[in-house]
Amino acid sequence: MDALIPLFVAIPLISAFLIVILGKLIKSFHRILAPLSLLALLILAIYVFTGLGNSSISYALGGWTGNGGKPLGIYMVLDGFSILMLCIINLIGLIALLYSLAYISKYTAESNYFALFCLIVAGMNGVVLSGDLFNLFVFLEVSVISSYALVAFGVGKTELEASFKYQVLGGLASMLILLAIALIYWQSKTLNIVDIRVFFDAGYNRSFYVFVQVLLIAGFGMKAAIIPFHAWLPDAHSSAPSPISAMLSGVLIKAVGIYVLIRLFFNLFVFSYEIAMILTSLGAISMVVGSLLAIIQWDLKRLLAYSSISQVGYVVMAFGMGILLLVRGNNEAAAILAIAGGLYHMINHAVFKGLLFLNAGSIEHRLDTRDLKKMGGLSRVMPVTYTTSFMASMSISGIPPFNGFFSKLIIIIAAINGRFYLLATLAVLVSIITLGYFLKFQRFAFFNKAAGQAVKKIKEVPFPMSFSMIFLAVLCLALSLLALPSVRETILSPAIDVLIQAELHSKTIIGM
Amino acid sequence: MIVYILCFVLFLVGLYGVITRRNLIKIAISLSVMEFSIFLILALIGYIDGGLAPIVDPGTPAQVYVDPLPQAMVLTAIVIGLATTAMLMAIAIRLYRKYKTFDIREINKLRG
Amino acid sequence: MELTISIILGFMIIGAIYALHAKDLLSAVIAMGIVGYGLVICFLLLKAPDLAIVQIVVETITLVIMVAVVLDSTRQELEPSFDRRALLNRITGFIIFAGLFYFFLLAIESLDPLGMHSLGMADSYVNGAVELTGSVNLVSGVLFDFRAYDTLGEAVILYTAALGALTLLRMKGKK
Amino acid sequence: MKGMSIIVQKVSQLMAGLIFIYGVYIILHGHLTPGGGFAGGAIIAGAFILLILAFGSSALNLKKEIAGSSNTESIAILMVVVLALMALLFGSKIFFFNYLPRGEPGELLSAGVIPLYNTFIGIEVAGAILTIFLALVIFKEESLK
Numbered sequence: 022m023d024a025l026i027p028l029f030v031a032i033p034l035i036s037a038f039l040i041v042i043l044g045k046l047i048k049s050f051h052r053i054l055a056p057l058s059l060l061a062l063l064i065l066a067i068y069v070f071t072g073l074g075n076s077s078i079s080y081a082l083g084g085w086t087g088n089g090g091k092p093l094g095i096y097m098v099l100d101g102f103s104i105l106m107l108c109i110i111n112l113i114g115l116i117a118l119l120y121s122l123a124y125i126s127k128y129t130a131e132s133n134y135f136a137l138f139c140l141i142v143a144g145m146n147g148v149v150l151s152g153d154l155f156n157l158f159v160f161l162e163v164s165v166i167s168s169y170a171l172v173a174f175g176v177g178k179t180e181l182e183a184s185f186k187y188q189v190l191g192g193l194a195s196m197l198i199l200l201a202i203a204l205i206y207w208q209s210k211t212l213n214i215v216d217i218r219v220f221f222d223a224g225y226n227r228s229f230y231v232f233v234q235v236l237l238i239a240g241f242g243m244k245a246a247i248i249p250f251h252a253w254l255p256d257a258h259s260s261a262p263s264p265i266s267a268m269l270s271g272v273l274i275k276a277v278g279i280y281v282l283i284r285l286f287f288n289l290f291v292f293s294y295e296i297a298m299i300l301t302s303l304g305a306i307s308m309v310v311g312s313l314l315a316i317i318q319w320d321l322k323r324l325l326a327y328s329s330i331s332q333v334g335y336v337v338m339a340f341g342m343g344i345l346l347l348v349r350g351n352n353e354a355a356a357i358l359a360i361a362g363g364l365y366h367m368i369n370h371a372v373f374k375g376l377l378f379l380n381a382g383s384i385e386h387r388l389d390t391r392d393l394k395k396m397g398g399l400s401r402v403m404p405v406t407y408t409t410s411f412m413a414s415m416s417i418s419g420i421p422p423f424n425g426f427f428s429k430l431i432i433i434i435a436a437i438n439g440r441f442y443l444l445a446t447l448a449v450l451v452s453i454i455t456l457g458y459f460l461k462f463q464r465f466a467f468f469n470k471a472a473g474q475a476v477k478k479i480k481e482v483p484f485p486m487s488f489s490m491i492f493l494a495v496l497c498l499a500l501s502l503l504a505l506p507s508v509r510e511t512i513l514s515p516a517i518d519v520l521i522q523a524e525l526h527s528k529t530i531i532g533m
Numbered sequence: 534m535i536v537y538i539l540c541f542v543l544f545l546v547g548l549y550g551v552i553t554r555r556n557l558i559k560i561a562i563s564l565s566v567m568e569f570s571i572f573l574i575l576a577l578i579g580y581i582d583g584g585l586a587p588i589v590d591p592g593t594p595a596q597v598y599v600d601p602l603p604q605a606m607v608l609t610a611i612v613i614g615l616a617t618t619a620m621l622m623a624i625a626i627r628l629y630r631k632y633k634t635f636d637i638r639e640i641n642k643l644r645g
Numbered sequence: 646m647e648l649t650i651s652i653i654l655g656f657m658i659i660g661a662i663y664a665l666h667a668k669d670l671l672s673a674v675i676a677m678g679i680v681g682y683g684l685v686i687c688f689l690l691l692k693a694p695d696l697a698i699v700q701i702v703v704e705t706i707t708l709v710i711m712v713a714v715v716l717d718s719t720r721q722e723l724e725p726s727f728d729r730r731a732l733l734n735r736i737t738g739f740i741i742f743a744g745l746f747y748f749f750l751l752a753i754e755s756l757d758p759l760g761m762h763s764l765g766m767a768d769s770y771v772n773g774a775v776e777l778t779g780s781v782n783l784v785s786g787v788l789f790d791f792r793a794y795d796t797l798g799e800a801v802i803l804y805t806a807a808l809g810a811l812t813l814l815r816m817k818g819k820k
Numbered sequence: 821m822k823g824m825s826i827i828v829q830k831v832s833q834l835m836a837g838l839i840f841i842y843g844v845y846i847i848l849h850g851h852l853t854p855g856g857g858f859a860g861g862a863i864i865a866g867a868f869i870l871l872i873l874a875f876g877s878s879a880l881n882l883k884k885e886i887a888g889s890s891n892t893e894s895i896a897i898l899m900v901v902v903l904a905l906m907a908l909l910f911g912s913k914i915f916f917f918n919y920l921p922r923g924e925p926g927e928l929l930s931a932g933v934i935p936l937y938n939t940f941i942g943i944e945v946a947g948a949i950l951t952i953f954l955a956l957v958i959f960k961e962e963s964l965k
Contacts, residue, residue, distance in 0.1 A: 170809030210765025582760035587783035616806030694854035779922030
């Protein structure tokens with residue numbers, strides 16, 4: 022199984038290069054190769070997932086295994102948490118790619134689109150698998166640079182402006198991250214994440230430690246669009262082509278933002294109370310402000326983009342609460358519950374936000390507008406879009422029996438158990454606001470007859486698009502099963518163990 | 534330590550430019566300046582007093598060399614910087630063709 | 646050593662400040678070139694010839710691209726404006742800078758001063774590395790053998806940028 | 821794009837040849853002397869950029885050139901991945917394993933796969949930089965029409 026790990030990066034890279042070389046010669050070559058490679062990646066991810074269980078694998082690239090417990094080369098690390106991310110990335114990637122097959126036909130330079138899509142997936146897989154701080158940065162750049170190009174794929178006015186803003190803030194974030202990596206290397210003389218953890222366990226200078234952590238929170242917070250750093254997200258996510266919005270909102274901000282934040286603050290740094298407080302409050306602020314900003318939007322995709330900020334806030338808040346409870350050390354059960362809730366909500370958000378952006382894309386594909394005021398009466402003519410978007414809206418607003426309900430419930434229960442009554446109340450309130458703006462979306466897009474003159478001519482979207490929407494909608498229901506304790510044990514527990522027992526995790530990895 | 538502090542001053546100059554400038558080209562320049570300061574910090578970290586450049590002469594006995602790892606990191610980062618600048622320039626020239634200005638706030642307004 | 650680099654850095658800072666305030670975009674770009682070429686001299690002083698070569702070439706190409714863009718559009722810098730938003734930006738900027746600067750000073754207090762670096766992970770990249778990789782140039786050994794995976798990522802980044810530039814600069818986006 | 825005067829053309833033709841050879845030298849000696857694939861590739865790209873600036877080129881020719889450079893860089897970087905994957909398939913079954921004999925340090929043919937990686941990375945970097953430059957030039961030409 023070890024030898025399969027590099028394939029997660031190699032397969033999408035090779036297909037991207039082949040698409041560029043052969044895409045011009047063979048017609049619709051890219052339409053076959055790109056979905057096939059994503060499918061292969063998904064099958065690979067699921068196969069590895071079933072075989073991995075509670076163990077973790079570290080893979081020394083180039084065979085440089087190191088001596089005396091000191092790593093030498095770059096390590097790829099595959100554990101319960103990263104395999105979970107791999108499954109989500111490649112699943113949402115495959116669905117968004119299938120959707121693109123029909124959606125992208127109105128743009129030019131299709132083969133470049135598919136090549137960049139493969140590169141973005143390769144970058145994210147590389148980030149998730151990396152066990153080396155600098156290598157993580159390199160693959161993060163691969164995925165974000167391809168996302169810059171994909172956001173501006175339509176080369177219209179808004180797209181270019183959004184992409185420029187995204188690039189400037191993304192570049193700023195990269196610089197902060199690079200500075201933090203340089204400082205960490207200066208202090209610890211190593212780049213391997215586990216090795217740095219061993220170094221910090223032995224003792225650290227406090228002011229240095231806090232400075233580096235703040236730099237990293239700012240840097241990766243910008244990539245994850247937590248509230249004070251969110252300025253680029255509404256523009257970039259709303260003007261990208263819809264399948265790309267689904268990728269960006271669904272997985273990119275999680276893979277390069279939240280995943281890395283969690284990985285660093287659980288497995289690289291020793292827990293500290295202040296940082297946990299910062300994370301929790303940033304999460305809570307994003308949760309509240311994001312939802313308040315979403316409710317005043319009339320542009321459908323901007324509404325969804327702000328809602329992403331709000332939902333990401335839930336995830337960050339849950340993990341922050343988890344660290345807080347672990348630092349206090351008196352209520353580990355609640356901490357585990359909070360972390361489980363955060364993970365669960367992250368998976369759910371990838372699914373339903375991906376689905377909602379695909380819905381928005383379908384509406385845009387047929388109506389050529391994103392303005393809610395210009396829509397109306399679509400429930401008759403676009404039944405598949407209507408049904409799936411209804412399911413997704415109910416799911417994101419936390420209505421049973423959809424998956425969003427259970428993940429929010431777990432977070433709220435964890436908050437109450439951990440005596441964060443204020444946060445629990447806020448979470449409930451934000452959930453109600455979320456329901457409010459999604460009802461607004463439903464009403465104006467699908468029922469309001471005001472603008473419904475030309476509606477009768479509109480047809481449902483073609484098969485690849487409707488298929489991917491239906492698939493994700495079914496997944497919304499199926500993921501509710503994760504609420505059952507036995508299912509949760511098998512799927513989420515390995516990830517939670519990796520995060521909580523960092524020392525044990527380090528030992529298994531460093532047993533190299 | 535004075536060099537490191539000056540490096541950080543250079544970093545802050547770049548950050549100041551990114552925050553306050555409105556011209557797309559100037560923003561790109563500021564990002565480059567930030568990059569340069571981090572390259573220099575990394576190269577300074579790797580320097581060892583009395584160390585030689587990391588090219589070994591196979592005949593001679595072992596000597597002290599400066600740390601090659603930060604140099605490899607800087608090399609990677611330089612190429613990343615080139616990629617970022619190229620993308621920024623591509624977008625800047627396109628934006629200029631559409632809006633006839635490099636003013637980011639003007640563009641924001643015109644976008645409507 | 647430290648003094649020489651400090652002086653060059655001083656010039657680089659002046660160049661950077663001039664680049665940000667120049668009225669002519671072309672001179673701003675050239676001033677950025679000064680900063681970049683100053684960096685080359687620092688690399689040479691710091692015993693990093695590989696970096697110096699790469700930086701001098703990359704800086705030249707960056708300058709060519711930037712000059713091409715500036716000559717193709719306009720050399721005129723925008724009229725400075727002192728409205729409320731610019732002022733607010735500046736004030737927040739300075740507060741953040743003061744904070745960052747202070748905490749940076751605190752943070753680097755405990756770290757190794759210039760030239761006192763010790764090898765950790767890099768120890769194996771230097772001692773006995775020639776036998777392991779066969780490369781006399783240690784930086785090449787790190788780049789293409791010990792950390793060849795990083796180099797792949799780096800090449801992919803440049804490739805992505807080229808593909809991205811091709812995508813962004815096509816004439817028509819939609820059919 | 822218009823070319824420059826005949827004197828500039830002749831001089832740059834001469835210079836470009838020398839620069840190109842220097843770039844190849846830098847790439848091939850990457851494991852012996854300072855420099856390597858990145859520096860050498862950028863130098864080679866510089867030689868081509870010099871020629872394009874001096875001689876000028878019609879839009880049609882530019883289109884052909886950009887297709888060529890884009891294909892070259894794709895094939896070169898594909899070769900890098902294939903070299904790395906060959907290590908996974910043969911020998912010790914490890915991604916990026918240096919599977920060729922190391923040879924005598926200091927010789928031109930030594931250090932296993934490092935010179936090969938250097939060569940392909942060099943071609944890739946040259947192609948990528950040239951592609952970016954040509955894309956900008958073509959955009960300028962076409963938007964002026």
